[in-house]
Amino acid sequence: KHVPWLRKEKTAEPAGQTILPRPHAGARIYPDRIVYGRNLPPRPCLSCRRRPPTSRAESAEMLSLSRSIGRRCLSRFRQSAHHRSCSSTAVVDQEPPKILITGGLGQLGRGLASRLRARYGRSSVILTDILKPTAGVVKDGPYRFADILDFKLLQEMIVNERITWMFHFSALLSAVGEQNTALALRVNIEGLHNVMELAKQYDLRLFVPSTIGAFGPTSPRNPTPDLTVQKPSTIYGVSKVHAELMGEYYHRKFGLDFRCLRLPGVISADTAPGGGTTDYAVHIFHEAIRNRAYKCYLREDTRLPMIYIDDCLRAMVEVMECDPRLLKQRVYNLQAISFTPAELAKEIRRHMSNFQITYEPDFRQQIADTWPQVLDDSRARADWGWKHLVDTPDLVELMLQYLSHHYEFNAGRVAN
Known part of the structure; x- marks a missing residue:
């Protein structure tokens, strides 16, 4: 009534052919139909690429989660209430992780930092230890002093640097x-x-x-x-x-x-x-x-x-x-x-x-x-x-x- 172009045209339809209404930005076009608004199937999860089910049970689960984790986190579950683990840091379609490595001057830390920096960027990986770094370590990327027994120091670093992944080698x-x-x-x-x-x-x-x-x-x-x-x-x-x-x-x-x-x-x-x-x-x-x-x-x-x-x-x-x-x-x-x-x-x-x-x-x-x-x-x-x-x-x-x-x-x- 209010959007006339959404209705089928009044002209006669040729035999064996259906004249579809003109699509708009919220529609999806298929070979034989156009689907709008509320009838759209749910989009895939950005993390695991699977289409979430839309049953009443999972809607109830999402509501329960919203009460327990707060409105801030609810958006992480809207597309896929069925897989909570996908709400954690993911590489696909999200900003790269910010990574902290403890005990970084041991056998594994520096090599791992080099590999991760090649994938996510030099500033995305922070190497930490209680030892004095060489000039090469400092040149390679961010290095911080961090005693694994100092809870407050680690906490401050995680908050200030917005850490999302941690490798604990100490x-x-x-x-x-x-x-x-x-x-x-x-x-x-x-x-x-x-x-x-x-x-x-x-x-x-x-x-x-x-x-x-x-x-x-x-x-x-x-x-x-x-x-x-x-x-x-x-x-x-x-x-x-x-x-x-x-x-x-x-x-x-x-x-x-x-x-x-x-x-x-x-x-x-x-x-x-x-x-x-x-x-x-x-x-x-x-x-x-x-x-x-x-x-x-x-x-x-x-x-x-x-x-x-x-x-x-x-x-x-x-x-x-x-x-x-x-x-x-x-x-x-x-x-x-x-x-x-x-x-x-x-x-x-x-x-x-x-x-x-x-x-x-x-x-x-x-x-x-x-x-x-x-x-x-x-x-x-x-x-x-x-x-x-x-x-x-x-x-x-x-x-x-x-x-x-x-x-x-x-x-x-x-x-x-």
Whole structure:
């Protein structure tokens, strides 16, 4: 009546043809019809791209949510009341995440920051630690001092920098933790509590790495499944089991978007060995280039799971970017390669025929004897498509090539 052009034209319709009214901006055009206003099907969710159902039950759920979380958050649920996890920070169709990395000057932090800055921008990633940064670290991007035990300092940084993702790497590793249990308890557990509470309070997506050290002598060793007995023999392992359980509890109780990978030994040429039980697999390359010999603190037949740094960093980025609906659990095993010191030495001799290795096991041998030999990561491969790219021969070639250039460059600088 009031909008005449919405009505069908009065002219006769040719046989077999329907004359459609002229569309307007709120309409959708289909081959045989035009749909308007209230009849439009719901649009897909911006996060998961799935069309939300429109049943009465889910309308009631949305109303209940609006009362419990307030009007400010209601818009996040309007398009898809059925999947709450999609309301968290998403990469698709939203501004890039603002990322905070604790313990950033360790083995993983700087490499991860470089990878994330390449994806989201230099200023989107803030590296933190209690150590004095090198000029290279400051040049690469934002760096801040942050003590993981200082709750107020972390809180101020999260608020002022509008942080949305956090990678929590601050921890004392296995061998170092055994020598200073009191400090390990404070850093690994009290520090974790601070981070987890802040992530809950400010709705952050939180990644906390776990370890093969989270398993113990009663766990199956070859392969070790995701769900099994966990009775670790070190304070480092105990603290990581605590982190896994707390993360799962916070996810169930408060909806915290917690994500965790049980990492094998990480092999990297970028940083010096950090005192972990698996660090022989890094130290051996330094000694091979400098001295053509290495004294190993583990037995020659001690098999442990390992991963090259590039594969490890890629896995962490992939699991953090993953659609939350695909994650059927919050903690996943991560497996790449497994070898013994003798097998690694044999592979090194393919490039250095005069390399020699001797074995003098110390207290770290007892730790290694309780750890998995191979991790079963079939769930990670099935749920979010994990796949490693670097095998043992590739790893040896990459490490020797990188460190050879490193020591030649430094020797040239000293000579000059």
